[in-house]
Amino acid sequence: MTTNHSIPSLDGIRAVAVSTVFLGHMGLAHIIPPGFGVTVFFVLSGFLITTLFTQEIDRNGSINILAFFKRRLFRLCPPLFVTLLIVYGLLYFGKVAGSFDLSVLASQAFYYHNYFLAHAEPGGSVEGLAILWSLAVEEHFYLIFPFVFTFILVPFRKRGLLILSAMLLGLVLWRATRFFYFESSEWAIYASTDTRIDLILYGSLLAFANWQGITQRLFALTMKRLILSLAVGGFLLALSVLYRDDTFRQTIKFSLQGLALIPFFYYATKMPDITIFRCLNSRVLKRIGVYSYSIYLIHYVVFHSLVAAEFSPDNLLILSGLTMVISVSYAALMHELVEKPAVRLSRNLRFFRSKSVIRCE
Numbered sequence: 001m002t003t004n005h006s007i008p009s010l011d012g013i014r015a016v017a018v019s020t021v022f023l024g025h026m027g028l029a030h031i032i033p034p035g036f037g038v039t040v041f042f043v044l045s046g047f048l049i050t051t052l053f054t055q056e057i058d059r060n061g062s063i064n065i066l067a068f069f070k071r072r073l074f075r076l077c078p079p080l081f082v083t084l085l086i087v088y089g090l091l092y093f094g095k096v097a098g099s100f101d102l103s104v105l106a107s108q109a110f111y112y113h114n115y116f117l118a119h120a121e122p123g124g125s126v127e128g129l130a131i132l133w134s135l136a137v138e139e140h141f142y143l144i145f146p147f148v149f150t151f152i153l154v155p156f157r158k159r160g161l162l163i164l165s166a167m168l169l170g171l172v173l174w175r176a177t178r179f180f181y182f183e184s185s186e187w188a189i190y191a192s193t194d195t196r197i198d199l200i201l202y203g204s205l206l207a208f209a210n211w212q213g214i215t216q217r218l219f220a221l222t223m224k225r226l227i228l229s230l231a232v233g234g235f236l237l238a239l240s241v242l243y244r245d246d247t248f249r250q251t252i253k254f255s256l257q258g259l260a261l262i263p264f265f266y267y268a269t270k271m272p273d274i275t276i277f278r279c280l281n282s283r284v285l286k287r288i289g290v291y292s293y294s295i296y297l298i299h300y301v302v303f304h305s306l307v308a309a310e311f312s313p314d315n316l317l318i319l320s321g322l323t324m325v326i327s328v329s330y331a332a333l334m335h336e337l338v339e340k341p342a343v344r345l346s347r348n349l350r351f352f353r354s355k356s357v358i359r360c361e
Contacts (some may be wrong), residue, residue, distance in 0.1 A: 011289030012280025046203025130301035202258030
C-alpha cells in the first residue's frame with residue numbers, strides 16, 4: 001500500500017496543523033484558532049484516505065475493507081491506549097490535573113467522546129483530554145467512508161463528484177437545521193460527527209477530482225493560476241475567521257474553510273518544490289508531521305499539568321517551551337516504542353490480506 005510519504009507536503013501540512021493547535025492552546029487562540037488546525041487535519045484525512053483508495057482501485061481493481069480497518073486499528077489505537085494508560089496512571093499518583101470517571105474513559109477509548117461531551121456534565125476526566133473529540137469524528141469517517149466509496153462512488157464514478165457535492169450540501173443544510181430548528185449548542189455543532197464530517201469530505205472531494213482528472217483542468221500548474229487560486233482560498237479563510245456573526249459561524253463557516261483549503265492542498269502536493277511549499281518538505285517539518293498524532297494526544301495534558309503545578313502566567317513563554325519539549329520528546333518515544341512496532345505487527349499479520357476484497361470494476 002502506498003503511504004502518505006509518497007505524497008509530497010502531507011507530513012509538513014500535519015506539522016502546520018499540530019503547530020496551530022499547539023499555539024492556540026498556549027494562550028494564542030485569539031490570534032491562532034486551534035480549531036482551524038483540527039480543520040486542516042480533517043481535510044488531510046479525507047484527502048489521504050481517498051487518494052489511497054483510488055490508488056488501490058487502479059492497482060487491484062478492488063478495495064480490501066478489512067485490511068483498511070486493520071491498518072487504521074494498528075495505526076491509531078496503540079498510541080491512544082498507551083497515552084490513556086500513562087495519563088490516568090499519572091492521575092492516580094496525583095501528577096496530572098483532573099479526576100477519574102469510567103464512563104468518560106470509555107468514551108475516549110471507544111471513540112465517541114465528541115457525543116459524550118455534547119451531552120454529559122463537565123468533569124470526570126484528565127484536564128487536556130477533551131481534544132479527543134476530534135479523534136472520534138475521524139474514526140467515524142473511517143468506519144463509514146470505505147462503504148460509501150465502494151458501493152456508491154466507484155459504481156457511479158462519472159457522477160462521483162456530483163454525489164460528493166450533494167453530500168456536502170446536505171450536511172451544511174443539516175448543520176443549519178440543527179442550529180435553527182433543534183437549537184443545538186455551539187459545542188454540539190462544533191464537535192458532532194454529523195455536523196463536522198463534511199470537513200473530511202472536502203479532502204475526499206479533492207482526491208476524487210484528482211482521480212477524475214478534473215483538478216488538472218481547474219487548477220493549472222502555472223504561477224498565475226496558483227496565485228489566483230491561493231488568493232481566493234486565502235480570502236475565504238480570512239472571511240471564515242474574521243466574520244463573527246453567530247449564524248454564519250454555526251452554519252457556513254466550516255464549509256468555507258473546507259472549500260478554501262482545496263487549492264492549498266492541491267498546489268502543495270502538486271508543486272512541492274516551489275518556494276512557498278518547499279518548507280513543508282523540510283526534514284524538520286516532516287519529522288514533526290510524523291510525530292503530530294502523539295503530540296496532539298499529549299500536549300494539552302502537559303500544559304494543564306504544568307499550570308496546575310503553579311507556573312506563573314508571567315512565564316507563559318517558558319511554560320509553552322517546556323510543554324513543547326516534553327510533548328515532542330514524548331511523541332518521539334511513542335513513535336519508536338509504540339507506533340513503529342504496531343505498524344510492523346500489522347504488516348506481519350496475514351489475516352485480512354485476501355479476505356473481504358470488494359470488487360469495484
